[in-house]
Structure formats: structure tokens, C-alpha cells
Amino acid sequence: MLNFSAPQSSDEPVDMLDLASYRTPHRIVTAELSGGSAVLRWSDGRVSQFHGIWLRDNCACPACRHPKALERRFLLIDEPGEIAVKEIFLTVYGDVEVRFAADLAGNMHLSRFSAAWLREHDYGDEARAERQHQPKLWSGISGFELPSFQYKEVMESDKGLHAWLAAWKDYGAALLRGAPAEPGEVVKIASRIGPLRPTNFGTMYDVITMPNPNASAYTAMALEPHTDLANWQSPPDCQFLFCVANEAEGGSSVLVDGFSVAEEIRRTDPETFKILSTREIEFRFQDDGCDIRRRSRMIQLGDDGRITAIRFNNWLRTAFDLPSAEVESTYQALLVLWRALRNPRFYVRPRLAAGDMFILDNYRILHGRDAFNPNTGRRHLQGCYVDRDFVLSRLRLLER
């Protein structure tokens, strides 16, 4: 005897038990079964294929997905026999209903999928390429100006917060202006996004000159463009740098889009790019309280060859520990990268005024500063970090 497990077929809009809001201007024109897969033809001509096992695994009925936890309950491993789609229909709402063939125990299952959810989860090449976030690369020569936002908009409206974080996601850097130039304000702003990420410098650090500095940042020296905490296994990824006072002579900031620089090296000097993206060098921080070390590539790539991170920090770079035959070529590669980071074609030089703040992607943007003369006025910056997961989560919540 055949038993239908929940849900029963009905003509109601499908609840995918997913809090994100999915919308599509396109509708499904035909739904057909082909070789065990559902083949959907959309009003814009796109054809999407969903395998039977994928559809069964992603059923959102309350038996397969917990209606409160919104997490998968379905145990694919316990399914007896092959999963096969028997029939497929379009509902009056334009959603898709899938009837699976009876399994070895004689149970049948019916799953329903909203058209918009399927469109968003289409795993065809074109759809996946469309969903891939494309960072907007920039350089100084392109006349790029940092996207700039007002403190009040960001702190008082969700729309303002969304625009600011979206700019960080696209450009890796954005400016916030007009905040009260108070110590601790950086924590208030960052906390609007998520909890702060502590490091060996605490949850918030002060960039001031210190009589006995344990880091180069706490001197008045120029700082070469760098990414922070390159010596950590997972350096913090979203950085906030707030200006409480900037009255000293010098001390202008330098920002470089490391992805732009790396892409240019890939294009013009593939051998060097290969060295930078395959050889690991060691970074280290030491003081009385810690000794944190990590070997890492200066350019990190994803499986698809996309650049995922840049790690460069001259004062944290420690002695190369490489096969002898690789030492000289690694130095050459390091210098190619370093010269590009110093090349005025790439950088922008914004000067932070009291109450201004950078939000930076520490996996992409390198920051530095000119030397300053501490005898000519006060210079006080404060910084903190929030994990990328919280930033992207905040963006998604704002998009719901």
C-alpha cells in the first residue's frame, strides 16, 4: 500500500520556512520531468534543472524542515532505495509541486517549492555566476573617491546603515563622517552591527604615541600599507578606525585596494603572482603577553582562482623559512607587490578629521599613514573589529 507523507497537495502559496524574502519578476512557464530531474522553463527563457535528490533533500514541509528552528530535519541517509521524481506540476500560484516515486517501504512524498525560492537557488552556471558577488575594484588613478556616509543616517536609519555596509562589501572601504569625536564612539558604531572581535590588543585599541610602544602603530613613524594582524590564523576581517583627534602635522592616511593590485600583478607578471599566491611566509607578533605566529600566502585564492585575501604587513613579517632555492625569488615577488602598494596609481590619501571613521575590509584593503610630528598637535585614533559574518548577517537582515 502507498502512503503519502506530509504535506498533502494544496493550492496555497508555498512557505519555504526561510526568513529571507525571495522575489522574482520571472515566472515558470513549463515544468517537465527529464531523466529524473525537474526542468523548468522561465518566462525570460532561462532553463533550470533540479535533480530529484536535490529536490527531495530541500523539501521545506514541516516533516522535512523544522517549522520553528527552520533547520533540516530530513535524514537523507535513512531514505530507503533510490529517490526518483514521479510527477511534477505547476500550482495555480506558479509554484512547483513534486511527487516522488514510492520508496522501498511504500512511502511517497510530495514536496512544494516556491518559484522565487527555486529561482534564487538555481544552480545552473548562469544563475550561479549571477549570484556571485563581484567586488568593485578601484585604484587612485581611476579618480576613485571613498564612498562617504553621514553618521546620523547610519546610526538612525536602517536604510543608511544598509547603504554604508553595502559600500563596504562592494568597495572594501567606506567613510563615515560627522560622528561625535569622543573616545569610545567607535565601539558604539561598531556595536550597531554586531559584537566586537577581541585580539591581543583588546576589544578596542588606541592608536596614540606611547613611550614604550609594543607595536609600530603606537609610534609617530610612517606605516607602510598593511593589513592588520597578519600573524593570526584568522585576522579580523572588518575593521573600524575612528579619528578622535588629528591635529598633528602629517599623519594622513593611505588606502590601497589590494585586490586591484593583485589583479594587475596577475595580468602583467603571472610568475610573480604564482609565487605570491602559493608560497607561505611567516608573520609574528611578540610582546610580554603573547607570541602569535602564522604562515600564510600574501595573496590567497579561492578554488575558482578568485582572490579572497591579501596579507601584507612589513613589521609583522618575520625571517623567511623557505627552501633555499625559493628565498631570492620570494624576495623579488614581495618587492613587486610592495612597489605596487606604494605606487600612487593605486592609492587614495584621505585625511581623517575628528569624528571621521573608516570601515575597511582587512582581507582586501591595505591601510597606512604618513609619519607625523607629535609635538605639533594631538593625534588619537581608536580601532576595533567585527567579524565579517556579523556584517553580512546584518546586511541580510536589513534586506529581508
Ligand SMILES: [Fe+2]
Ligand atoms: Fe593597522
